[in-house]
Structure formats: structure tokens, C-alpha cells
Amino acid sequence: MDMMNTAPEDEVMCQCSGTRKSNIQALFEQGMDIDAISRWTGALSGCGGCEWDIAEFLNALGEQKKNSL
Numbered sequence: 001m002d003m004m005n006t007a008p009e010d011e012v013m014c015q016c017s018g019t020r021k022s023n024i025q026a027l028f029e030q031g032m033d034i035d036a037i038s039r040w041t042g043a044l045s046g047c048g049g050c051e052w053d054i055a056e057f058l059n060a061l062g063e064q065k066k067n068s069l
Contacts, residue, residue: 013054016046024054028061 009022019041038044
């Protein structure tokens with residue numbers, strides 16, 4: 001896949017499950033935490049290489065949500 005033509009929201013965050021950033025964000029916005037997102041998508045259940053990136057992304061989303069209240 002040509003990564004230069006991939007929109008940031010379409011970035012695959014978990015290579016094992018193919019879970020995209022936009023999917024993680026949508027599930028977070030529905031109220032799911034990291035464990036629920038993992039169970040729903042299969043992310044974080046393979047090699048573990050995405051663990052820090054997804055946790056960091058969810059922390060950033062949580063900060064954005066907190067700052068918008």
C-alpha cells in the first residue's frame with residue numbers, strides 16, 4: 001500500500017487485525033475504553049506492537065474530549 005496516499009484517519013494502527021485509526025476513534029466516541037476496543041476489533045490481541053500507539057492515541061482523544069467540555 002502507498003502510505004503517502006493514505007489519509008491520517010485511514011492509518012492502520014494494528015497490523016494484526018487491520019484496525020484503522022478512524023475505527024478506534026469512532027468506538028472511543030461511543031464510550032468504549034481500550035479493553036472494549038480490543039475485544040471489538042481484535043486490536044492489541046496479536047503481536048502487541050500497536051499497544052503504545054493506540055494507548056497514546058486514546059489518551060490524546062481523552063484530552064481533547066476533556067478540553068472541549
